[in-house]
Amino acid sequence: MKTSFFAPGAVEIQDDAASFQAAVATATELLVTTGSALPGYVTEVQLALEDLGPYFVVAPGLAIAHAKPSEQVLAPGMALLKLRTPINSGSHNDPVSLVFALCSTDASSHLDMLSEFGELMSRDGVINSLLNASAESVIRQILSSRQV
């Protein structure tokens, strides 16, 4: 995965979160910090979560928070909030400690990024390594590892 998918400032580690909603907000705000989205996108993701429930908790311990492409998105981007103390979301995949955030300007411009991300996450042991990692440098190393 190209390191540019996770811009400087796009990976953050926190001890804990007040709620799953708060963790999702923090992860989505990282996309605002890195210039991929406007603050309105944070609200859009919260509304999607409110509307559909924690459907984007897609694997044990792992969420990919996102909303539809909108005018609040400036460029395709990804971010990650890692929680040292996992939080319950109400999903069958609880508790969650990896909260990824994703945004895209349209239905296709992020597909290369997402396909590399999916390929990486499907590899044996990658999600577990991320769940066990507690330093940003280690997390970035895992996220940037390519298949040989």
Added chain:
Amino acid sequence: MLVYAVCGAGIGTSVLLKANAERALSMLGIEAEVQAVSIEDARGTHRMAQVVLATPEIVDQLTGIPAEVIAIQNIFDLAELGEKLKESLG
């Protein structure tokens, strides 16, 4: 044969689910077209898929559509996807 991978927005979960469903189907030797769609698309389509894949929260939103709806717990787990697709299509 047509398979839908569904998520709320049609840009994230469904795209990842589609990619892994394609890999699982190819490992099973089953020929199928997989499309990533939003819930609205899955509900409103004229060409209904034979099988619809989604995370459990989304499955609850898809009751009543004329297709077999399969809940996928871990979209990155090719073994789970393969088993469920094989049971349904194999």
